[in-house]
Amino acid sequence: MAVQKVFPLSCTVQHYAWGKMGSSSEVARLLASSDPQAQISEDKPYAELWMGSHPRGDAKILDNRFSQKTLSQWISENQDCLGSKVKETFDGKLPFLFKVLSVETALSIQAHPNKELAEKLHLQAPQHYPDANHKPEMAIALTSFQGLCGFRPIEEIVTFLTKVPEFQFLIGDNAVAQLKQSSSSDSQSAASALQSCFSHLMKSEKKVVVEQLNLLVKRISQQVAAGNNMEDIYGELLLQLHQQYPGDIGCFAIYFLNLLTLKPGEAMFLEANVPHAYLKGDCVECMACSDNTVRAGLTPKFIDVPTLCEMLSYIPSKDRLFLPTRSQEDPYLSIYDPPVPDFTVMKIEVPGSITEYKVLAVDSASILLVVQGRVTASSPTAHTPIPLQCGGVLFIGANESVSLKLSVPDDLLMFRACCLL
Ligand SMILES: [Zn+2]
Numbered sequence: 575m576a577v578q579k580v581f582p583l584s585c586t587v588q589h590y591a592w593g594k595m596g597s598s599s600e601v602a603r604l605l606a607s608s609d610p611q612a613q614i615s616e617d618k619p620y621a622e623l624w625m626g627s628h629p630r631g632d633a634k635i636l637d638n639r640f641s642q643k644t645l646s647q648w649i650s651e652n653q654d655c656l657g658s659k660v661k662e663t664f665d666g667k668l669p670f671l672f673k674v675l676s677v678e679t680a681l682s683i684q685a686h687p688n689k690e691l692a693e694k695l696h697l698q699a700p701q702h703y704p705d706a707n708h709k710p711e712m713a714i715a716l717t718s719f720q721g722l723c724g725f726r727p728i729e730e731i732v733t734f735l736t737k738v739p740e741f742q743f744l745i746g747d748n749a750v751a752q753l754k755q756s757s758s759s760d761s762q763s764a765a766s767a768l769q770s771c772f773s774h775l776m777k778s779e780k781k782v783v784v785e786q787l788n789l790l791v792k793r794i795s796q797q798v799a800a801g802n803n804m805e806d807i808y809g810e811l812l813l814q815l816h817q818q819y820p821g822d823i824g825c826f827a828i829y830f831l832n833l834l835t836l837k838p839g840e841a842m843f844l845e846a847n848v849p850h851a852y853l854k855g856d857c858v859e860c861m862a863c864s865d866n867t868v869r870a871g872l873t874p875k876f877i878d879v880p881t882l883c884e885m886l887s888y889i890p891s892k893d894r895l896f897l898p899t900r901s902q903e904d905p906y907l908s909i910y911d912p913p914v915p916d917f918t919v920m921k922i923e924v925p926g927s928i929t930e931y932k933v934l935a936v937d938s939a940s941i942l943l944v945v946q947g948r949v950t951a952s953s954p955t956a957h958t959p960i961p962l963q964c965g966g967v968l969f970i971g972a973n974e975s976v977s978l979k980l981s982v983p984d985d986l987l988m989f990r991a992c993c994l995l
Contacts, residue, residue: 577971581640581969582636582966583967585623585967586630587601587624588623588631589619589621592678592679594620595617595620596614596617599856600674600676601856620676621676622674625674625943625967626670627645628671629646645969655939659937660938669915672919673859682871683827683873685847685848686844686846695866705865710862712860712910713836713858713859714836714841714857715836716838716856716858723842723849724891724894725768725889728753728767730892734829735753737806737807740786741826744786756768765888769883769888776879777879780823787816791816795813815853815872824873830849831849834894840895842895842896848887849882861917868881903934906931918993919991920990922988926986927983930980933990936972938992939972939993940990943988944963944965945987947982949962950979951968959979
């Protein structure tokens, strides 16, 4: 009998402290609706759902006819199901990790090294940089999703320097003058001025940071109490971040980095060396398999300010939305294809009036997540139809097509991660 190449997965939930609590979390909502036995604790954070074969969250196979218990075991014994190019390029491993994130409190200001730097950092400090791989990431909003991404245009930063004297004080007059003189048309002068300003801020003495931040918080609070709007300097966000991370230098990063509020379906792509932070909301995320993160604020974890300041892309730009393309073959399919080989994400939105939908075969293993709706999946190698609720996760081997029967007249929303080489 042919090897069954399509099967449902039970995925790992990570209860990191920054996650949304209990049933307010999209991760918990998906877990509860896909698994009736799951008990959601309202006093526990449900931060991430890991859909993949990572050793710290290897998905379990939900079919007891399989001799293998986890996805990584199965892949290691059924290598052809990765797809021939993926198998060869990524050494017989699934190259991506697919996730759902539910963020309540901000994640650290961070960037991920490119391959070259990842190798160097891993060699120098394996305890902080656990592997030699790069870690490009993409976040696609499920609910309104707020994050910081890439440097703002110089003019915007200069405006904040004028309006927020505490911010200007930490950077210092010389670096500020350099930034004001730099022009957006000369990208090299802009980059070096930006690097100088950002480095001055991040390397400020802790005591001075706390003093200036307290001054700013007091000023905003007083103005807000007096009924004045402080949104021109993101007063509310600053107070919120300061409440989450009192005295943290990362609070000032909102004046350097673009603040994005993604609507459902909108995405940001975080290529190597782009500074970013997720602030609040729910998203699906896909990334290359790696744990390499260089952090510099809004975190109790290990921070490495010199490496971060050295590695960043100091390219000011307002344009940070990552746009999907519409498939030519399938009117319900949008493709988010970032300029890295490791992963591609597809969004599949089928109206409830359709009763049957065919998931296209691709030359890559893929993972399919049902976010909304309910279907029954069948494929040439599956012995029996597989029912999938909202929150259901399906592994699909390379070159296998899957037919979905929509079982309720609700619209269907799914995301699929794969690797298109
Ligand atoms: Zn990141």
